[in-house]
Amino acid sequence: MRAPAIAQHHYPLTGGSTFAPNIKTTIRRRNNLSIRMGLKEDAPSLAVVGVTGAVGQEFLRVLSDRDFPYGSIKMLASKRSAGKHLTFEDKDYIIEELNQDSFNGIDIALFSAGGSISKKFGPIAVDCGSVVVDNSSAFRMDEKVPLVIPEVNPDAMAHIKLRSGKGALIANPNCSTIICLMAATPLHRHAKVIRMVVSTYQAASGAGAAAMEELELQTREVLEGKQPTCKIFKQQYAFNLFSHNASILSNGYNEEEMKLVKETRKIWNNMNVKVTATCIRVPVMRAHAESLNLQFEKPLDEAEDEFLPINTSPMEHIADGTYLQWNRRLNISPMGYISDRIDDGNTADKMNIVDGRYRQRNDLPTNSSSTRMLLSSYHFRETARDILKRAAGVVVIDDRASNLFPTPLEVSNKDDVAVGRIRQDLSQDGNHGLDIFVCGDQIRKGAALNAIQIAEMLL
Numbered sequence: 001m002r003a004p005a006i007a008q009h010h011y012p013l014t015g016g017s018t019f020a021p022n023i024k025t026t027i028r029r030r031n032n033l034s035i036r037m038g039l040k041e042d043a044p045s046l047a048v049v050g051v052t053g054a055v056g057q058e059f060l061r062v063l064s065d066r067d068f069p070y071g072s073i074k075m076l077a078s079k080r081s082a083g084k085h086l087t088f089e090d091k092d093y094i095i096e097e098l099n100q101d102s103f104n105g106i107d108i109a110l111f112s113a114g115g116s117i118s119k120k121f122g123p124i125a126v127d128c129g130s131v132v133v134d135n136s137s138a139f140r141m142d143e144k145v146p147l148v149i150p151e152v153n154p155d156a157m158a159h160i161k162l163r164s165g166k167g168a169l170i171a172n173p174n175c176s177t178i179i180c181l182m183a184a185t186p187l188h189r190h191a192k193v194i195r196m197v198v199s200t201y202q203a204a205s206g207a208g209a210a211a212m213e214e215l216e217l218q219t220r221e222v223l224e225g226k227q228p229t230c231k232i233f234k235q236q237y238a239f240n241l242f243s244h245n246a247s248i249l250s251n252g253y254n255e256e257e258m259k260l261v262k263e264t265r266k267i268w269n270n271m272n273v274k275v276t277a278t279c280i281r282v283p284v285m286r287a288h289a290e291s292l293n294l295q296f297e298k299p300l301d302e303a304e305d306e307f308l309p310i311n312t313s314p315m316e317h318i319a320d321g322t323y324l325q326w327n328r329r330l331n332i333s334p335m336g337y338i339s340d341r342i343d344d345g346n347t348a349d350k351m352n353i354v355d356g357r358y359r360q361r362n363d364l365p366t367n368s369s370s371t372r373m374l375l376s377s378y379h380f381r382e383t384a385r386d387i388l389k390r391a392a393g394v395v396v397i398d399d400r401a402s403n404l405f406p407t408p409l410e411v412s413n414k415d416d417v418a419v420g421r422i423r424q425d426l427s428q429d430g431n432h433g434l435d436i437f438v439c440g441d442q443i444r445k446g447a448a449l450n451a452i453q454i455a456e457m458l459l
Contacts, residue, residue: 043069044162044459047106047130049098049121050113051075051086054209055135058448059110060088068452069459076102077113103128107162108455111135112447126167131160131458133451135172140263147171147266149178150453151392152185156267162458170454175446176200176256176279177263180290182417182445183438186391187384188268191296195274198260199291202244203284203408205442207232212285219283237283244279254279287408288446290438291421299431301383302422384434388419393445398422406439414441415449 046063050056056077063070075086075095082097096102098117103109103125111118112135119138126132139145146156148170160168173181180198187193204215211232218228218238228236233245246255253261257277264275282289389396397406398420405420417440425433440446 040069041071043071044107045072045074045105046070047074047076047103047109047125049076049102049109049111049117051095052077052081052084053112054205054212054443055112055447058443059112059451062444062448062452064089066452066456068456074102074106100124103130106130108133108458110451110455112451122169126169129163129165129167131162131167131455132169133172133454134169135447135451137174137259138171139169140171140173140259141266142169142171145169145171147173147263148454149173149181149185149267149450150457152181153267153269154457157454157457160458172447172451172454173263173267174256174259175206175440175442176202176277176288176290177260177267178446178450179288179417179438179440179442180260180292181264181267182391182393182440183388183419183436184292184294185268186387186394187294187296187300187434190382190387191298191300193273193294194297195295196264196276197293198275198277200244200256200260200277200279201241201282201284201289201291201408202256202279203282203286203288203442204237205286206288206446207245207281211237215283215285233281237281239283241280241282244281246279253277284408285412286443287412287439287441289406289408292436292438293425294434294436295425295428296432296434300434301431302385302424302434303383384436385422388422388436393417394419396420396422405437408439411439411441413444415445416440417445 048056048059051060062068063073073088073093075088075093076098077095079097081095084095086093086095098113098121100121102121106125106128107130109125109130109132111122111132115136115138118132118134118136122132122134122138140147146153146160148154148157157170160170172178176198180196180200184193184196204211214229214232215237218230218236221228222236222238228238230236233242235242244254244256246257248254249258251258256279260277260279261275265271265273385396385398388394393416395416395418397404397410397418399405406418411418417438419436419438421435421437423435424431425435427433441449
Protein backbone atom coordinates (compact mmCIF):
# COMPACT_ATOMS: atom_id res chain seq x y z
CA MET A 1 0.00 0.00 0.00
CA ARG A 2 1.32 3.42 -0.93
CA ALA A 3 2.03 5.88 1.83
CA PRO A 4 -0.34 8.85 1.72
CA ALA A 5 0.90 12.17 0.50
CA ILE A 6 1.67 14.91 3.01
CA ALA A 7 0.73 18.56 2.72
CA GLN A 8 2.92 20.91 4.73
CA HIS A 9 1.60 24.46 5.08
CA HIS A 10 4.15 27.13 5.95
CA TYR A 11 1.62 29.86 6.59
CA PRO A 12 -1.39 30.72 8.77
CA LEU A 13 -4.75 31.09 7.04
CA THR A 14 -5.84 34.70 7.36
CA GLY A 15 -8.60 37.08 6.48
CA GLY A 16 -11.39 34.50 6.20
CA SER A 17 -10.22 33.35 2.78
CA THR A 18 -9.67 29.84 1.52
CA PHE A 19 -6.90 31.28 -0.63
CA ALA A 20 -3.89 31.79 1.59
CA PRO A 21 -1.23 34.41 0.89
CA ASN A 22 2.45 33.58 0.54
CA ILE A 23 1.75 29.93 0.01
CA LYS A 24 4.55 27.42 -0.01
CA THR A 25 3.04 23.94 -0.03
CA THR A 26 4.67 20.56 -0.39
CA ILE A 27 2.86 17.46 -1.59
CA ARG A 28 5.21 14.52 -1.50
CA ARG A 29 5.43 10.87 -0.55
CA ARG A 30 6.69 9.77 2.80
CA ASN A 31 8.88 7.22 1.08
CA ASN A 32 11.31 9.30 -0.96
CA LEU A 33 12.54 6.16 -2.72
CA SER A 34 9.14 5.51 -4.31
CA ILE A 35 8.88 6.05 -8.05
CA ARG A 36 6.25 8.38 -9.43
CA MET A 37 4.25 6.36 -11.95
CA GLY A 38 1.67 9.07 -12.69
CA LEU A 39 3.89 11.42 -14.71
CA LYS A 40 3.79 10.16 -18.29
CA GLU A 41 4.35 12.02 -21.53
CA ASP A 42 1.32 10.54 -23.28
CA ALA A 43 -0.99 10.98 -20.28
CA PRO A 44 -3.64 13.71 -20.01
CA SER A 45 -2.69 17.28 -19.22
CA LEU A 46 -4.30 18.56 -16.02
CA ALA A 47 -5.24 21.91 -14.54
CA VAL A 48 -6.22 22.39 -10.90
CA VAL A 49 -8.34 25.51 -10.41
CA GLY A 50 -8.37 26.76 -6.83
CA VAL A 51 -5.23 24.85 -5.95
CA THR A 52 -4.59 26.81 -2.74
CA GLY A 53 -7.98 26.01 -1.20
CA ALA A 54 -8.80 23.08 1.07
CA VAL A 55 -10.27 20.97 -1.74
CA GLY A 56 -7.61 22.10 -4.22
CA GLN A 57 -4.91 20.86 -1.87
CA GLU A 58 -6.83 17.60 -1.47
CA PHE A 59 -6.96 17.24 -5.26
CA LEU A 60 -3.17 17.05 -5.22
CA ARG A 61 -3.07 14.54 -2.37
CA VAL A 62 -5.55 12.26 -4.11
CA LEU A 63 -3.75 12.53 -7.45
CA SER A 64 -0.57 11.46 -5.69
CA ASP A 65 -2.17 8.73 -3.60
CA ARG A 66 -3.83 7.12 -6.60
CA ASP A 67 -0.93 7.57 -9.04
CA PHE A 68 -3.21 9.37 -11.45
CA PRO A 69 -1.38 9.50 -14.81
CA TYR A 70 -0.71 12.97 -16.18
CA GLY A 71 1.62 14.42 -18.76
CA SER A 72 1.62 17.90 -17.23
CA ILE A 73 -0.20 19.75 -14.49
CA LYS A 74 -1.00 23.45 -14.21
CA MET A 75 -1.60 25.06 -10.82
CA LEU A 76 -4.21 27.85 -11.03
CA ALA A 77 -5.54 30.23 -8.39
CA SER A 78 -6.49 33.86 -7.84
CA LYS A 79 -4.28 36.86 -8.46
CA ARG A 80 -3.51 36.90 -4.73
CA SER A 81 -1.66 33.57 -4.93
CA ALA A 82 -0.18 33.95 -8.41
CA GLY A 83 3.60 33.76 -8.50
CA LYS A 84 3.91 31.71 -5.33
CA HIS A 85 5.74 28.39 -5.39
CA LEU A 86 4.26 24.97 -4.77
CA THR A 87 6.12 21.67 -4.72
CA PHE A 88 4.21 18.62 -5.89
CA GLU A 89 5.82 15.19 -6.23
CA ASP A 90 9.29 16.69 -5.80
CA LYS A 91 8.76 19.15 -8.64
CA ASP A 92 8.49 22.91 -8.19
CA TYR A 93 5.51 24.72 -9.72
CA ILE A 94 4.66 28.40 -9.92
CA ILE A 95 1.00 29.12 -9.24
CA GLU A 96 -0.54 30.93 -12.20
CA GLU A 97 -3.38 33.43 -12.16
CA LEU A 98 -6.53 31.99 -13.68
CA ASN A 99 -7.41 33.65 -16.99
CA GLN A 100 -9.08 32.94 -20.32
CA ASP A 101 -5.93 31.38 -21.78
CA SER A 102 -5.34 28.99 -18.88
CA PHE A 103 -6.95 25.99 -20.57
CA ASN A 104 -5.19 25.86 -23.91
CA GLY A 105 -3.95 22.30 -24.31
CA ILE A 106 -5.59 21.09 -21.09
CA ASP A 107 -7.38 17.73 -21.22
CA ILE A 108 -8.92 17.64 -17.72
CA ALA A 109 -9.63 20.68 -15.55
CA LEU A 110 -10.45 20.13 -11.88
CA PHE A 111 -12.41 23.10 -10.49
CA SER A 112 -12.87 23.99 -6.83
CA ALA A 113 -12.83 27.77 -6.62
CA GLY A 114 -16.49 28.58 -6.02
CA GLY A 115 -19.58 28.83 -8.18
CA SER A 116 -18.89 32.25 -9.67
CA ILE A 117 -15.45 31.17 -10.91
CA SER A 118 -16.89 27.96 -12.35
CA LYS A 119 -19.67 29.81 -14.16
CA LYS A 120 -17.17 32.21 -15.72
CA PHE A 121 -14.29 29.90 -16.59
CA GLY A 122 -15.95 26.47 -16.89
CA PRO A 123 -17.47 27.19 -20.32
CA ILE A 124 -14.18 28.75 -21.45
CA ALA A 125 -12.37 25.53 -20.57
CA VAL A 126 -15.00 23.48 -22.40
CA ASP A 127 -14.58 25.65 -25.50
CA CYS A 128 -10.85 24.85 -25.35
CA GLY A 129 -11.68 21.13 -25.49
CA SER A 130 -11.19 20.42 -21.79
CA VAL A 131 -13.36 18.09 -19.75
CA VAL A 132 -14.24 20.06 -16.63
CA VAL A 133 -14.94 18.28 -13.35
CA ASP A 134 -16.55 20.98 -11.23
CA ASN A 135 -16.88 20.80 -7.46
CA SER A 136 -19.19 23.81 -7.15
CA SER A 137 -22.98 23.94 -7.36
CA ALA A 138 -22.88 26.03 -10.55
CA PHE A 139 -23.93 23.31 -13.01
CA ARG A 140 -25.34 20.53 -10.83
CA MET A 141 -28.97 21.02 -11.80
CA ASP A 142 -28.26 21.77 -15.46
CA GLU A 143 -30.08 19.06 -17.43
CA LYS A 144 -27.21 18.86 -19.91
CA VAL A 145 -24.54 18.35 -17.23
CA PRO A 146 -24.17 14.90 -15.65
CA LEU A 147 -24.09 14.85 -11.85
CA VAL A 148 -21.92 11.87 -10.99
CA ILE A 149 -20.92 9.63 -8.12
CA PRO A 150 -18.83 6.90 -9.81
CA GLU A 151 -20.08 4.11 -7.53
CA VAL A 152 -23.69 5.22 -8.02
CA ASN A 153 -24.38 6.44 -11.58
CA PRO A 154 -21.27 6.08 -13.79
CA ASP A 155 -23.40 5.67 -16.92
CA ALA A 156 -24.47 9.31 -16.67
CA MET A 157 -21.10 10.36 -18.11
CA ALA A 158 -20.58 7.46 -20.52
CA HIS A 159 -21.04 9.74 -23.53
CA ILE A 160 -18.11 12.00 -22.57
CA LYS A 161 -14.80 11.07 -24.16
CA LEU A 162 -11.37 12.48 -23.45
CA ARG A 163 -9.45 14.11 -26.31
CA SER A 164 -12.47 13.85 -28.59
CA GLY A 165 -12.06 17.45 -29.71
CA LYS A 166 -15.18 18.33 -27.78
CA GLY A 167 -15.06 19.61 -24.22
CA ALA A 168 -17.63 18.80 -21.56
CA LEU A 169 -18.79 19.60 -18.05
CA ILE A 170 -19.27 17.03 -15.29
CA ALA A 171 -20.59 18.16 -11.92
CA ASN A 172 -19.46 16.83 -8.56
CA PRO A 173 -22.46 16.50 -6.20
CA ASN A 174 -22.60 18.28 -2.87
CA CYS A 175 -20.60 16.61 -0.13
CA SER A 176 -23.62 15.70 1.99
CA THR A 177 -25.34 14.15 -1.03
CA ILE A 178 -22.31 12.03 -1.91
CA ILE A 179 -21.93 10.69 1.63
CA CYS A 180 -25.67 10.00 1.87
CA LEU A 181 -26.03 8.20 -1.45
CA MET A 182 -22.90 6.10 -1.04
CA ALA A 183 -24.79 4.33 1.76
CA ALA A 184 -28.37 4.61 0.51
CA THR A 185 -27.86 3.56 -3.11
CA PRO A 186 -26.87 -0.10 -2.54
CA LEU A 187 -30.04 -0.51 -0.48
CA HIS A 188 -32.07 1.45 -3.04
CA ARG A 189 -30.96 -0.91 -5.80
CA HIS A 190 -32.18 -3.88 -3.78
CA ALA A 191 -35.47 -2.68 -2.27
CA LYS A 192 -36.12 0.76 -3.86
CA VAL A 193 -36.18 3.73 -1.55
CA ILE A 194 -39.50 5.58 -1.76
CA ARG A 195 -38.86 8.04 1.08
CA MET A 196 -35.70 9.25 2.81
CA VAL A 197 -35.32 11.49 5.85
CA VAL A 198 -31.79 12.84 6.29
CA SER A 199 -30.35 14.66 9.29
CA THR A 200 -26.80 15.90 8.80
CA TYR A 201 -24.13 16.88 11.30
CA GLN A 202 -21.65 18.82 9.19
CA ALA A 203 -18.07 19.71 10.02
CA ALA A 204 -16.19 22.97 9.59
CA SER A 205 -14.37 21.53 6.59
CA GLY A 206 -17.53 21.98 4.53
CA ALA A 207 -17.10 25.74 4.78
CA GLY A 208 -13.44 25.70 3.77
CA ALA A 209 -10.03 26.09 5.35
CA ALA A 210 -10.85 29.47 6.91
CA ALA A 211 -13.81 27.98 8.77
CA MET A 212 -11.61 25.21 10.13
CA GLU A 213 -9.16 27.83 11.31
CA GLU A 214 -11.93 29.82 12.98
CA LEU A 215 -13.21 26.77 14.86
CA GLU A 216 -9.72 26.11 16.19
CA LEU A 217 -9.27 29.78 17.11
CA GLN A 218 -12.65 29.98 18.84
CA THR A 219 -11.94 26.83 20.84
CA ARG A 220 -8.74 28.34 22.21
CA GLU A 221 -10.46 31.65 22.94
CA VAL A 222 -13.39 30.09 24.80
CA LEU A 223 -11.09 27.89 26.88
CA GLU A 224 -9.09 30.99 27.77
CA GLY A 225 -12.24 32.86 28.80
CA LYS A 226 -12.09 35.24 25.84
CA GLN A 227 -14.86 36.39 23.54
CA PRO A 228 -14.75 34.13 20.44
CA THR A 229 -13.87 35.63 17.06
CA CYS A 230 -16.88 35.22 14.74
CA LYS A 231 -16.12 36.08 11.12
CA ILE A 232 -17.16 33.08 9.05
CA PHE A 233 -20.33 31.97 10.82
CA LYS A 234 -21.26 35.21 12.64
CA GLN A 235 -21.88 33.29 15.86
CA GLN A 236 -20.01 31.10 18.32
CA TYR A 237 -19.12 27.78 16.72
CA ALA A 238 -16.91 26.22 19.40
CA PHE A 239 -18.89 24.15 21.94
CA ASN A 240 -22.06 24.91 19.99
CA LEU A 241 -24.10 23.74 17.03
CA PHE A 242 -26.60 25.51 14.82
CA SER A 243 -28.65 25.23 11.68
CA HIS A 244 -26.48 25.08 8.56
CA ASN A 245 -25.34 28.53 7.53
CA ALA A 246 -26.75 28.27 4.00
CA SER A 247 -29.44 30.75 2.98
CA ILE A 248 -33.01 30.02 4.05
CA LEU A 249 -35.46 29.69 1.15
CA SER A 250 -39.13 30.63 0.95
CA ASN A 251 -40.22 27.06 1.76
CA GLY A 252 -38.36 27.17 5.09
CA TYR A 253 -35.58 24.85 3.97
CA ASN A 254 -32.04 26.09 3.51
CA GLU A 255 -30.04 25.66 0.32
CA GLU A 256 -27.97 22.81 1.75
CA GLU A 257 -31.11 20.82 2.55
CA MET A 258 -32.60 21.40 -0.89
CA LYS A 259 -29.37 20.22 -2.51
CA LEU A 260 -29.94 16.83 -0.90
CA VAL A 261 -33.50 16.76 -2.21
CA LYS A 262 -32.81 17.85 -5.78
CA GLU A 263 -29.46 16.11 -6.29
CA THR A 264 -30.76 12.76 -5.01
CA ARG A 265 -33.59 12.84 -7.53
CA LYS A 266 -31.27 13.71 -10.39
CA ILE A 267 -28.58 11.14 -9.52
CA TRP A 268 -31.14 8.36 -9.02
CA ASN A 269 -33.07 9.56 -12.08
CA ASN A 270 -36.24 9.40 -10.01
CA MET A 271 -38.30 12.54 -9.60
CA ASN A 272 -40.84 10.70 -7.43
CA VAL A 273 -38.58 9.71 -4.53
CA LYS A 274 -39.51 11.69 -1.44
CA VAL A 275 -36.59 13.31 0.35
CA THR A 276 -36.52 15.70 3.29
CA ALA A 277 -33.48 16.95 5.17
CA THR A 278 -32.33 18.95 8.18
CA CYS A 279 -28.72 20.13 8.03
CA ILE A 280 -26.84 21.13 11.18
CA ARG A 281 -23.35 22.57 11.56
CA VAL A 282 -21.47 20.88 14.43
CA PRO A 283 -18.09 21.81 15.99
CA VAL A 284 -16.15 19.02 14.29
CA MET A 285 -13.04 19.89 12.32
CA ARG A 286 -13.36 17.45 9.45
CA ALA A 287 -15.83 14.80 8.15
CA HIS A 288 -19.61 14.87 8.14
CA ALA A 289 -22.09 12.55 9.88
CA GLU A 290 -25.61 11.80 8.69
CA SER A 291 -28.61 9.94 10.08
CA LEU A 292 -30.71 8.30 7.36
CA ASN A 293 -34.24 7.00 7.78
CA LEU A 294 -35.20 4.97 4.73
CA GLN A 295 -38.59 3.67 3.62
CA PHE A 296 -38.55 0.92 0.99
CA GLU A 297 -41.00 -0.32 -1.59
CA LYS A 298 -39.95 -3.92 -0.82
CA PRO A 299 -39.25 -5.41 2.62
CA LEU A 300 -35.61 -5.45 3.69
CA ASP A 301 -34.24 -7.05 6.86
CA GLU A 302 -31.29 -5.54 8.69
CA ALA A 303 -29.88 -8.79 10.07
CA GLU A 304 -27.24 -11.14 8.70
CA ASP A 305 -27.94 -13.27 5.61
CA GLU A 306 -30.54 -15.97 5.99
CA PHE A 307 -31.85 -19.03 4.21
CA LEU A 308 -35.62 -19.05 4.00
CA PRO A 309 -37.94 -21.72 2.56
CA ILE A 310 -39.14 -21.29 -1.00
CA ASN A 311 -42.22 -23.40 -0.26
CA THR A 312 -44.16 -24.20 2.88
CA SER A 313 -43.95 -27.99 2.69
CA PRO A 314 -42.54 -29.38 5.98
CA MET A 315 -40.86 -32.39 4.36
CA GLU A 316 -39.00 -33.10 1.13
CA HIS A 317 -37.28 -36.24 -0.13
CA ILE A 318 -33.51 -36.35 -0.66
CA ALA A 319 -31.88 -38.59 -3.24
CA ASP A 320 -30.17 -40.81 -0.67
CA GLY A 321 -33.44 -41.73 1.01
CA THR A 322 -33.32 -39.36 3.99
CA TYR A 323 -35.68 -36.53 4.71
CA LEU A 324 -35.06 -33.04 5.93
CA GLN A 325 -37.39 -31.17 8.18
CA TRP A 326 -36.66 -27.63 9.36
CA ASN A 327 -39.18 -25.28 10.79
CA ARG A 328 -36.85 -22.40 11.53
CA ARG A 329 -34.38 -20.20 9.69
CA LEU A 330 -30.93 -21.43 8.83
CA ASN A 331 -28.09 -18.99 9.41
CA ILE A 332 -25.13 -18.67 7.06
CA SER A 333 -21.67 -17.79 8.26
CA PRO A 334 -19.43 -15.29 6.44
CA MET A 335 -17.52 -18.22 4.88
CA GLY A 336 -20.65 -19.44 3.12
CA TYR A 337 -21.43 -22.48 5.26
CA ILE A 338 -24.42 -23.48 7.34
CA SER A 339 -23.86 -24.49 10.93
CA ASP A 340 -27.00 -25.30 12.91
CA ARG A 341 -28.42 -28.15 14.99
CA ILE A 342 -31.07 -30.59 13.87
CA ASP A 343 -33.79 -32.18 15.94
CA ASP A 344 -31.91 -35.37 16.83
CA GLY A 345 -28.85 -33.55 18.17
CA ASN A 346 -26.69 -34.08 15.10
CA THR A 347 -25.19 -31.09 13.34
CA ALA A 348 -25.94 -30.05 9.79
CA ASP A 349 -22.44 -28.95 8.92
CA LYS A 350 -20.77 -27.18 6.04
CA MET A 351 -23.03 -27.05 3.04
CA ASN A 352 -21.69 -25.16 0.05
CA ILE A 353 -23.60 -22.52 -1.86
CA VAL A 354 -24.10 -23.43 -5.52
CA ASP A 355 -25.90 -20.90 -7.70
CA GLY A 356 -27.92 -19.61 -4.79
CA ARG A 357 -28.86 -23.05 -3.52
CA TYR A 358 -27.03 -25.73 -1.52
CA ARG A 359 -25.13 -28.88 -2.27
CA GLN A 360 -24.96 -31.67 0.31
CA ARG A 361 -21.43 -32.61 1.39
CA ASN A 362 -20.35 -36.15 2.21
CA ASP A 363 -19.81 -35.30 5.87
CA LEU A 364 -23.45 -34.30 6.37
CA PRO A 365 -25.18 -36.75 8.77
CA THR A 366 -27.64 -39.03 6.95
CA ASN A 367 -29.62 -40.51 9.83
CA SER A 368 -32.86 -41.82 8.36
CA SER A 369 -34.57 -41.29 11.72
CA SER A 370 -34.01 -37.58 11.31
CA THR A 371 -36.56 -35.85 9.16
CA ARG A 372 -35.28 -32.57 7.88
CA MET A 373 -36.43 -30.23 5.15
CA LEU A 374 -34.61 -30.43 1.86
CA LEU A 375 -32.01 -27.67 1.89
CA SER A 376 -32.34 -27.17 -1.85
CA SER A 377 -35.78 -25.71 -1.15
CA TYR A 378 -34.12 -22.84 0.67
CA HIS A 379 -32.94 -19.69 -1.03
CA PHE A 380 -30.47 -16.98 -0.16
CA ARG A 381 -32.10 -13.71 0.93
CA GLU A 382 -29.89 -10.64 1.08
CA THR A 383 -30.21 -8.30 4.01
CA ALA A 384 -29.17 -4.69 4.54
CA ARG A 385 -26.06 -5.51 6.50
CA ASP A 386 -24.69 -7.84 3.84
CA ILE A 387 -25.58 -5.47 0.99
CA LEU A 388 -23.65 -2.67 2.69
CA LYS A 389 -20.67 -4.92 3.45
CA ARG A 390 -20.29 -5.66 -0.25
CA ALA A 391 -20.86 -2.11 -1.48
CA ALA A 392 -17.91 -0.38 -3.15
CA GLY A 393 -16.51 2.51 -1.13
CA VAL A 394 -18.43 1.54 2.01
CA VAL A 395 -17.17 0.04 5.26
CA VAL A 396 -19.53 -1.25 7.95
CA ILE A 397 -18.69 -0.30 11.55
CA ASP A 398 -21.52 -1.72 13.61
CA ASP A 399 -20.34 -3.31 16.86
CA ARG A 400 -23.37 -3.31 19.11
CA ALA A 401 -21.69 -5.29 21.88
CA SER A 402 -18.97 -2.66 22.31
CA ASN A 403 -21.15 0.30 21.29
CA LEU A 404 -18.72 1.16 18.49
CA PHE A 405 -20.10 2.88 15.42
CA PRO A 406 -18.87 5.39 12.79
CA THR A 407 -17.45 8.70 13.97
CA PRO A 408 -16.11 11.71 12.04
CA LEU A 409 -12.71 11.17 13.62
CA GLU A 410 -12.66 7.57 12.43
CA VAL A 411 -13.23 8.51 8.78
CA SER A 412 -11.12 11.68 8.61
CA ASN A 413 -8.60 11.42 5.76
CA LYS A 414 -10.15 8.09 4.72
CA ASP A 415 -11.62 7.24 1.33
CA ASP A 416 -14.47 4.97 2.43
CA VAL A 417 -17.82 6.05 3.81
CA ALA A 418 -18.57 4.29 7.11
CA VAL A 419 -22.03 2.94 7.95
CA GLY A 420 -23.36 1.73 11.28
CA ARG A 421 -26.37 1.75 13.65
CA ILE A 422 -28.10 -0.50 11.10
CA ARG A 423 -31.53 -1.26 12.51
CA GLN A 424 -35.17 -1.67 11.55
CA ASP A 425 -37.43 1.36 11.76
CA LEU A 426 -39.89 0.32 14.46
CA SER A 427 -42.43 2.87 13.27
CA GLN A 428 -42.95 1.02 9.98
CA ASP A 429 -44.61 -2.35 9.48
CA GLY A 430 -43.31 -5.29 7.50
CA ASN A 431 -39.59 -4.48 7.46
CA HIS A 432 -40.13 -1.63 5.02
CA GLY A 433 -38.02 0.84 7.01
CA LEU A 434 -34.41 1.11 8.08
CA ASP A 435 -32.29 3.53 10.11
CA ILE A 436 -28.56 3.90 9.47
CA PHE A 437 -25.81 6.28 10.58
CA VAL A 438 -23.20 7.38 8.05
CA CYS A 439 -19.87 9.22 8.32
CA GLY A 440 -17.63 10.39 5.49
CA ASP A 441 -14.73 12.74 4.92
CA GLN A 442 -16.25 15.83 3.34
CA ILE A 443 -12.99 16.94 1.71
CA ARG A 444 -12.00 13.46 0.57
CA LYS A 445 -14.93 11.40 -0.78
CA GLY A 446 -17.27 14.35 -0.40
CA ALA A 447 -15.23 16.42 -2.83
CA ALA A 448 -11.69 15.72 -4.09
CA LEU A 449 -11.71 11.92 -4.26
CA ASN A 450 -15.05 11.83 -6.05
CA ALA A 451 -13.74 14.32 -8.63
CA ILE A 452 -10.56 12.32 -9.23
CA GLN A 453 -12.59 9.12 -9.58
CA ILE A 454 -14.65 10.88 -12.24
CA ALA A 455 -11.42 11.86 -14.00
CA GLU A 456 -10.20 8.26 -13.79
CA MET A 457 -13.31 7.12 -15.63
CA LEU A 458 -12.28 9.32 -18.54
CA LEU A 459 -8.97 7.51 -19.03
